[in-house]
Amino acid sequence: MQNPFDKTGKSDEQILKKWQDRLSKARSKYQPELDLMVEREEIYRGTHKIDKVHGKNQKAQDAVVARNVVAEIIEAEVSSDIPTPKVTPRHEEDEQLAKTIEDYIRNELDRLPFERLNDQDERTTPTHGGDLFLVEWDNTKRTHTTRGALSVSLLHPKQFIPQPGVYSIPEMDYFFIQLAQSKEYIKKKYGKDVSAEDEEQPDARGFEQIVVDDLVTENIGYFRNADGGIGRVAWCNDVLLEYMEDYQARRIKTCSKCGADMQGDTCPYCGSKNGEQKTVKDFARTDENGIPMTKMVEDISLDEMGNPTVTQHEENDMIPYYKPDVYPVVLRRNVSVVGKLLGSSDVDMIRDQQMLINKLDSSISEKLLAGGSVVTLPRGKQIRRTDENFKVLEVEGAEEKAMIDVLTLQPDVSRDMAFEDSTYTAMRNLIGITDSFQGRKDSTATSGTAKQFAAAQTAGRLESRKVMKNAAYADLFEVMFKFLLAYSDEPRPMVYKDTNGTQMYGMFNKMDFLKVDEAGEPYWNDEFLFSVDQTAPLAGNRENLWQEARMNLENGCFGDPTDMQSLLTFWTIMEGLHYPLASEVKQQLTERLEQQQMQQQMLAQQQAMMQPMATNADGIPDITQSGYVSPETMPSYQEGGGSIGMSNL
Secondary structure: OOOOOOOOEEEEEHHHHHHHHHHHHHHHHHHHHHHHHHHHHHHHOOOOOOOOOOOOOOOOOOOOOOOOOOHHHHHHHHHOOOOOEEEEOOOEEHHHHHHHHHHEEEEEEEEHHHHHHHHHHHHHHHHHOOEEEEEEEEEEEEEEOEEEEEEEEEOOHHHEEOOOOOOOOHHHOOEEEEEEHHHHHHHHHHHOOOOOOOOOOOOOOOOOOOOOOOOEEEEEEEOOOOOOEEEEEEOOOOOEEEEEOOOOOOOEEEEEEOOOOOOOOOOOOOOOOOEEEEEEEEEEEEEOOOOOEEEEEEEEOOOOOEEEEEOOOOOOOOEEOOOOOOEEEEEEOOOOOOOOOOOOOOOHHHHHHHHHHHHHHHHHHHHHHHHHEEEOOOOOOOOOOOOOOOOOOOOEEEHHHOOOOEEEEEHHHHHHHHHHHHHHHHHHHHHHOOOHHOOOOOOOOOOHHHHHHHHHHHHHHHHHHHHHHHHHHHHHHHHHHHHHHHHHOOOOOOOOOOOOOEEEEEEOOHHHEEEEEOOOOOOEOOEEEEOOOOOOOHHHHHHHHHHHHOOOOOOOOOOOOOHHHHHHHHHHHHHOOOOOOOOHHHHHHHHHHHHHHHHHHHHHHHHHHOOOOOOOOOOOOOOOOOOOOOOOOOOOOOOOOOOOOHHHH
């Protein structure tokens, strides 16, 4: 059957076969990396495995006890900080638009489950060298005023199959993701019955190898089409679920009976449930009331004499839909490595040391368990056991009694433990973790300043990981913005803070980004640079920021620390840093300051009224000695001379 969204003229069977073969070849090339992921996950979760000694035929044995140092080190790297967006416009007149983008993406970071995503990401990335974010537009999310919303999820690197030999996602011609989905989900999303299908790749939902009857593997391929857009193909086993040559183009569902647009499953005009998807390139501009706007178009034709004639007609003012034309998958690397898609894995770097520690722990345990207490008795003597607390041993004399003794056999494991400690230190040095960074007692640091310096050194060695995280989030923010520009048809409410820290309410309206070029043609303004705000007050350093604000107040940075205005400035800053009850304190100070200002004004008025007016010798008010000014003596300021007459006041 011919696919309506395929421009090549191939049937569904031909399309399915093509992409199944591509996935099979790509997965085969990527299989060594997938096998490493299984081993890394086992090591991170804790393994008793001991590697076999090279060159010997001995059988490798599992350790009895093993200290999970890999997990200990990776957990020390976990950060709860979620980067926040910084948007820079390419044109000066777009400053406010850039601020709007920042504020709305911050709202989306609060709405979406980024705390949970970050918690998982912070462990997966150092374990495997990276992981991936998937950005989608979920059209099922509806409110009373909006249709659709951004959706961001985390992909395990095991769920991603890249194009062989290409190590940058934007440069790939195609790639695949594999997701575990329920059969009911597939039927609801694609309208295809896959109840007879089995789960093709059980490890797509983790590292379990057990097939679940109610689940199937959803294979999704993204690719660049001939026009530079993004295509998408999806299938389960031998069932083609979807193929779209231009996946990010706008599509509408029209009624097969009357041709009207269908907002749901049923036509609002004729009630038909049969509809078909059609790709649309533009839409009619509407006014505030939703009425289509029109424009005059000139038609040039030739009359009977061959002379050009110009006529005008009215037509709808059409606007092209915006297309992101970017892959919806963003890669975060741990530390970049040339010639690899993922970055360097911390587990790979310290794997050998973990195996050595497993062996040392096993050896120490065996030595300690082999030790114990030994009783020496004269030859032929035995201890007679009774039901009482005391054991009876009959001796024939003092010589035999002297031969009875208890010896404690304590093996010497000090060298083993010292070797293990040195191995542990080597593991931390490879990653860049110090005692100060882990919150341990640092014997090498003799002061608080020295400990801070040690922690700063560690932070510097881990800076590359931070840079890679910020770079990934910058790419993520750009994809989120482009999806909003493409699919958020209605204005969307948002909350932001003004320069005074006051909570304000605004709207994200994609029509604000619509411009017209010199030829009068409309286009979408997406010329913004995305990065990460390095100065954003994150939750992890709020206490330090609170302390710094207190020090600034005490040092007079806000003015006199006892002055009411200085205190108001201080508590405004504390409110912005989310200090508990700061808003209430700020409100009380504002009211007291207003009362103080009113009292000062009243006092000034009373003093002016009580001041005696100076008089001359005849008792006439002396205007030269008093503050009284009569209308006759008031200077008259004229226009052009820098003065204003009485008539203009």
